[in-house]
Amino acid sequence: MADKLFEAKNLKAFYGPTQVLFGIDFAIEAGRITTILGANGAGKTSTLRAVCQTVRTTGSMTLNAGAGEVQLVGRSTDAIVRMGVAHVPDGRGTFTALSVEDNLKLGAYVRRDKGNVAGDIEKAYSRFPRLAERRHQQAGTLSGGEQQMLAISRALMLRPKLLLLDEPSFGLAPLIVADIFRTMRQINAEDGVSMLLVEQNATLALNLAHHAYLLETGHVALSGPSEQIKNDESVRRAYLGY
Known part of the structure; x- marks a missing residue:
């Protein structure tokens, strides 16, 4: 069994006085x-925001990115990014007025190994050739798919231990x-980047x-290996709607 990279226990999340997560437990293997x-x-989205500490949370979230377990609850979002957690938010979140290449450079702003940044930019271009063709183009003029490719590539410029999508x-x-999903599989296989994926398309996600x-109204209703859930007809009908 792989080592646990991340573990949440009794995680609760709130928007002001409104509670949206009710003591969920989950883990991510390295x-x-x-x-x-x-x-x-x-x-689902609230869970990712809780990991990034952009919503108020209680409970426990530990990250073991190589220096022992670190508690994330109560830390700043910036500190969590520096620990190697990158977030690709819904809506992509690219810097629309900047070029593709400048977006990628911004993704590496917390890195200390500045000499390796140029090589990682070229790696992003090799994974998504469309970005290479548009490296000097304003991000806001890209198609939706190209902006998603850029958002993922910019997050990977952090060289994250955990990528939230x-x-x-x-x-x-x-x-x-x-x-995009084929490339995400490649990134996981070749670079060993752990991912936490929120996705409305259950078939895509389970594959x-x-x-x-x-999740069901802020509670974990079921968990298990993706292959098992994908092949369980009663689970698909009850929870996934297909």
């Missing part, structure tokens, strides 16, 4: 892809989605991930 599934409003398929054409958690 070098593996974990997905969180559920209907709209189940708490929020609905990477949303609003994109099926061929573009297939290309990519190793382990899945199903």
Whole structure:
């Protein structure tokens, strides 16, 4: 069994006085892809925001990125980024007025090994050749699929231990989605980047991930190996709607 990179216990999250997560437990194994599934409003995006500490949380979240377990609850978002947690938010979040290349350079702003940044930019271009063709183009003029490729590439410029992805398929054409998910699988296999994927398309997510958690109104309703959940007809009908 792989080592645990991340573990949440009794995790609760709040927007002001409104509670949206109700004591959930989940873990992410090092070098593996974990997905969180559920209907709209189940708490999927809130879980990613809790990991990044952009919403108020209680409970425990520990990250073991090589220097022993570190508690994330109560830390600043900036500190968590410096520990190697990168977030690709819903809506991509690119800097639209900057060029593709400047977006990638910004992704590496906390790194100390500045001499390796140029090589990682070229690696991003080799993974997504469309970005190479548009390296000097303003990010805001890219198509939706190209902006998603840029958002993922910019997050990878951090050389993260854990990559958080929020609905990477949303609003994109099926061929573009297939290309992006194929590249995400490649990144996981070749670089060993652990991922926590939130995705509305359960089939896509289960085909990519190793382990899945199903959220229902802020609670974990079910968890297990993705292959097992994908092949359980009663689970698919009850929780995934297909």
